[in-house]
Amino acid sequence: MPKKQVLIVGGGFGGLRVARALARARDLELTLLDRRNHHLFQPLLYQVAMAALSPAEIAYPIRTIFTHQRNIRVLLETATGVDLAARTLRTASLGALPYDYLVLACGSRHSYFGHADWEEHAPGLKSLAEATEIRRRVLTAFELAEKEPDPAAQRRLLTFVVIGGGPTGVELAGALGEISRHTLSRDFRRIDPERARVILLEAGPRILPTFTPALSDRATRDLEKIGVHVWTNTLVTAVGPGTVTLGPETLQAATVLWAAGVASSELNATLGVPLDRQGRVIVAPDCSVPGHPEVFVIGDQAHLEEQPGAPPLPGLAPVAMQQGRHVARSILADLAGEPRAPFRYRDKGQMATIGRRRAIAQLHGLEFAGFLAWLAWLVVHVYYLIGFKNRLFVMAEWTWSYLAFRRGARLIVDKDWQGAGPVRPAQPAPPPQPPAVAVSAGA
Amino acid sequence: MPKKQVLIVGGGFGGLRVARALARARDLELTLLDRRNHHLFQPLLYQVAMAALSPAEIAYPIRTIFTHQRNIRVLLETATGVDLAARTLRTASLGALPYDYLVLACGSRHSYFGHADWEEHAPGLKSLAEATEIRRRVLTAFELAEKEPDPAAQRRLLTFVVIGGGPTGVELAGALGEISRHTLSRDFRRIDPERARVILLEAGPRILPTFTPALSDRATRDLEKIGVHVWTNTLVTAVGPGTVTLGPETLQAATVLWAAGVASSELNATLGVPLDRQGRVIVAPDCSVPGHPEVFVIGDQAHLEEQPGAPPLPGLAPVAMQQGRHVARSILADLAGEPRAPFRYRDKGQMATIGRRRAIAQLHGLEFAGFLAWLAWLVVHVYYLIGFKNRLFVMAEWTWSYLAFRRGARLIVDKDWQGAGPVRPAQPAPPPQPPAVAVSAGA
Numbered sequence: 041m042p043k044k045q046v047l048i049v050g051g052g053f054g055g056l057r058v059a060r061a062l063a064r065a066r067d068l069e070l071t072l073l074d075r076r077n078h079h080l081f082q083p084l085l086y087q088v089a090m091a092a093l094s095p096a097e098i099a100y101p102i103r104t105i106f107t108h109q110r111n112i113r114v115l116l117e118t119a120t121g122v123d124l125a126a127r128t129l130r131t132a133s134l135g136a137l138p139y140d141y142l143v144l145a146c147g148s149r150h151s152y153f154g155h156a157d158w159e160e161h162a163p164g165l166k167s168l169a170e171a172t173e174i175r176r177r178v179l180t181a182f183e184l185a186e187k188e189p190d191p192a193a194q195r196r197l198l199t200f201v202v203i204g205g206g207p208t209g210v211e212l213a214g215a216l217g218e219i220s221r222h223t224l225s226r227d228f229r230r231i232d233p234e235r236a237r238v239i240l241l242e243a244g245p246r247i248l249p250t251f252t253p254a255l256s257d258r259a260t261r262d263l264e265k266i267g268v269h270v271w272t273n274t275l276v277t278a279v280g281p282g283t284v285t286l287g288p289e290t291l292q293a294a295t296v297l298w299a300a301g302v303a304s305s306e307l308n309a310t311l312g313v314p315l316d317r318q319g320r321v322i323v324a325p326d327c328s329v330p331g332h333p334e335v336f337v338i339g340d341q342a343h344l345e346e347q348p349g350a351p352p353l354p355g356l357a358p359v360a361m362q363q364g365r366h367v368a369r370s371i372l373a374d375l376a377g378e379p380r381a382p383f384r385y386r387d388k389g390q391m392a393t394i395g396r397r398r399a400i401a402q403l404h405g406l407e408f409a410g411f412l413a414w415l416a417w418l419v420v421h422v423y424y425l426i427g428f429k430n431r432l433f434v435m436a437e438w439t440w441s442y443l444a445f446r447r448g449a450r451l452i453v454d455k456d457w458q459g460a461g462p463v464r465p466a467q468p469a470p471p472p473q474p475p476a477v478a479v480s481a482g483a
Numbered sequence: 484m485p486k487k488q489v490l491i492v493g494g495g496f497g498g499l500r501v502a503r504a505l506a507r508a509r510d511l512e513l514t515l516l517d518r519r520n521h522h523l524f525q526p527l528l529y530q531v532a533m534a535a536l537s538p539a540e541i542a543y544p545i546r547t548i549f550t551h552q553r554n555i556r557v558l559l560e561t562a563t564g565v566d567l568a569a570r571t572l573r574t575a576s577l578g579a580l581p582y583d584y585l586v587l588a589c590g591s592r593h594s595y596f597g598h599a600d601w602e603e604h605a606p607g608l609k610s611l612a613e614a615t616e617i618r619r620r621v622l623t624a625f626e627l628a629e630k631e632p633d634p635a636a637q638r639r640l641l642t643f644v645v646i647g648g649g650p651t652g653v654e655l656a657g658a659l660g661e662i663s664r665h666t667l668s669r670d671f672r673r674i675d676p677e678r679a680r681v682i683l684l685e686a687g688p689r690i691l692p693t694f695t696p697a698l699s700d701r702a703t704r705d706l707e708k709i710g711v712h713v714w715t716n717t718l719v720t721a722v723g724p725g726t727v728t729l730g731p732e733t734l735q736a737a738t739v740l741w742a743a744g745v746a747s748s749e750l751n752a753t754l755g756v757p758l759d760r761q762g763r764v765i766v767a768p769d770c771s772v773p774g775h776p777e778v779f780v781i782g783d784q785a786h787l788e789e790q791p792g793a794p795p796l797p798g799l800a801p802v803a804m805q806q807g808r809h810v811a812r813s814i815l816a817d818l819a820g821e822p823r824a825p826f827r828y829r830d831k832g833q834m835a836t837i838g839r840r841r842a843i844a845q846l847h848g849l850e851f852a853g854f855l856a857w858l859a860w861l862v863v864h865v866y867y868l869i870g871f872k873n874r875l876f877v878m879a880e881w882t883w884s885y886l887a888f889r890r891g892a893r894l895i896v897d898k899d900w901q902g903a904g905p906v907r908p909a910q911p912a913p914p915p916q917p918p919a920v921a922v923s924a925g926a
Contacts, residue, residue, distance in 0.1 A: 077893070078893075094538065094540075096537040097537075099894050104670055107669055107670050115629065115630050116629075116630075116895075133630070168894065168896045180559070183559035186559075187558050187560065227546045229556050451520065451544070452519065
């Protein structure tokens with residue numbers, strides 16, 4: 041009997057757990073596809089954007105994770121569509137791949153609510169490339185401010201607006217607050233720290249709305265202590281180059297970051313099954329596509345109500361991880377001729393961090409905030425970071441930053457590789473000269 | 484009396500030493516300009532390109548180096564020309580800056596010998612952006628090879644050509660040899676390691692021509708032991724997309740790297756003084772521009788013959804560093820009304836490394852090779868690495884790599900930020916659907 045083919049699309053928290061949990065299934069041939077060659081520890085991505093960690097400290101090559109698992113193949117490949125009737129996955133370069141089981145775990149992407157043109161002015165934070173770009177923008181703003189003689193222009197350069205008061209927005213704003221307070225006064229000679237502003241915009245009545253109102257309040261006060269202005273009930277009506285419009289008001293801000301909207305993978309539209317308003321696939325209790333028990337959708341890409349009418353499970357790493365293990369168990373149950381169980385989410389709580397030593401946490405029914413919550417946040421995040429070496433290095437990097445109050449990765453790497461070439465004068469070129477060339481060992 | 488203005492262009496090995504050595508001169512106001520915000524430890528840049536180290540481990544923000552030196556200002560700025568008569572430096576965004584002393588320490592850039600179009604197909608290694616681009620190309624070639632069914636096409640993907648047999652070319656080729664031997668067999672399922680080829684091309688009769696013939700021989704044998712083909716007396720006549728032409732022969736190689744030619748900064752042409760064939764400024768014995776004792780040129784940008792007719796000093800970090808300190812001493816001598824001394828290079832030798840545990844070294848008249856030379860190379864390079872934390876992390880990273888035989892930073896980060904956005908199907912788009920959008924806490 042030929043081995044059954046399991047295709048897994050996405051090497052995030054969900055996809056990895058499916059593949060890991062099927063490691064001993066000798067009757068299965070697994071293939072994991074991802075557009076990128078690395079698994080990303082997304083909860084710490086804001087630290088790369090804020091120059092506290094390096095990309096390699098929160099990302100790990102997917103291929104290396106499976107070095108010792110022989111029943112899996114890893115491919116750098118983009119999935120472009122699913123043909124449910126033919127049981128094939130369409131791909132960008134390998135054509136249609138047949139499957140016996142398909143697991144979609146592609147996560148989510150930014151949504152600018154129909155204003156795709158805002159992205160250029162207000163990048164979001166989903167990939168290492170975006171984190172590096174945000175870091176480049178933030179550090180360049182400080183560098184330009186240092187040489188700007190005009191106070192109004194300097195103020196514009198030192199204004200940072202974060203749109204969206206969820207965990208990512210709060211983490212970005214908190215880090216920006218600390219950078220402008222501590223880094224500015226020490227390393228720059230002509231910047232007036234009083235002029236730096238960090239503004240966090242939230243359309244709803246409070247930030248971090250998935251937490252209790254008491255913890256939201258606490259987070260707001262903690263942000264204000266490190267100099268972040270929190271503006272709730274504030275609707276962004278336009279984003280332009282260096283401007284954010286709030287109805288009648290317009291903010292002048294050189295750096296604007298987007299942490300507001302999320303939409304599901306575009307792959308879902310190719311399935312031809314019912315989707316929710318965010319474009320997520322409405323899945324059966326066992327995470328399969330209704331009518332297609334051989335196709336599973338998990339994590340941010342799925343809409344699963346544990347009870348009919350209850351709010352769908354949130355887009356959190358623990359949900360994706362538990363669903364991944366559950367899908368693996370369902371596939372093994374099929375092979376053994378046993379019935380599948382419905383998925384049950386074991387809610388372990390949620391946390392959000394605010395700067396260098398403050399956080400809020402709701403864990404197992406307990407609420408806490410401050411330094412203790414921050415320590416809990418630290419332990420949980422380092423514990424789940426893939427790879428022993430990465431855990432060790434991130435701990436070392438954080439200890440160093442904490443003691444020395446420095447940021448370890450404050451590098452501006454040119455956006456465009458071609459532009460990083462030889463020195464090219466920006467003013468009119470000098471009179472032509474014969475090409476000046478050296479032959480130093482080589483062709 | 485107003486303080487004298489010292490402008491330093493370039494935050495490399497030379498420029499930093501000038502600024503450091505003038506830290507206690509209270510009568511001077513220093514300004515250091517650099518196009519990038521970081522000092523780069525260039526001798527280890529190939530390790531970033533080969534995914535062994537992260538950018539932050541070999542680069543350090545220039546501004547942070549001078550946190551505690553109060554007589555200096557650091558500016559992210561591009562110098563575009565010098566007006567020797569008016570004693571001003573032209574800049575891209577700050578206009579003309581007046582100076583009492585000017586130090587040019589801009590280093591060198593790639594030269595493609597008049598074939599600027601080769602750069603796109605064969606990137607060189609001077610900046611972090613270029614190192615990241617080379618890493619992306621190398622890792623992507625392996626990923627594409629893994630899913631390539633055609634043996635000829637797979638062979639092309641697994642052929643790596645390095646042009647130029649100087650230290651950088653040898654280091655790149657050695658690392659590529661090890662990656663294809665060790666990484667391939669473990670992490671990839673369908674790549675036949677026998678098919679991988681690494682070819683080092685050198686136009687001259689031997690690689691590493693600045694070393695003794697015996698050490699060149701040893702380096703060639705060491706490279707061959709790790710699977711690198713060394714082709715000397717081989718002239719490259721054309722570089723195209725995936726091809727390298729050697730007279731009548733053409734190599735099919737997906738990855739071609741350039742380590743062959745170097746030319747001096749384009750700033751030199753604006754000085755209107757005699758330059759050598761590489762475009763370097765021919766300087767007086769005290770490193771100043773003849774007739775302009777207030778202008779110094781050091782490092783790769785300068786042509787200095789210690790005795791008339793002797794070969795000029797090589798483009799090495801120790802030369803730039805010693806010249807930097809010498810320039811500072813000359814400026815202090817001027818202020819004290821004392822005569823300047825001519826520059827004398829204290830040659831401490833040279834080293835080149837070949838892979839994970841081999842190197843060749845010529846130090847203080849001694850020649851040695853193998854593991855001992857590699858240990859010496861390691862100690863010297865870690866010792867000179869700026870910043871205690873970087874030294875510590877690089878040591879830890881290397882120890883880890885050495886024990887685990889892994890590469891720590893095997894990440895492919897998208898070249899173009901915009902391209903790293905939402906998933907976009909590469910095949911014809913699915914039928915239009917209403918935009919799927921979520922409002923997760925925010926505007």
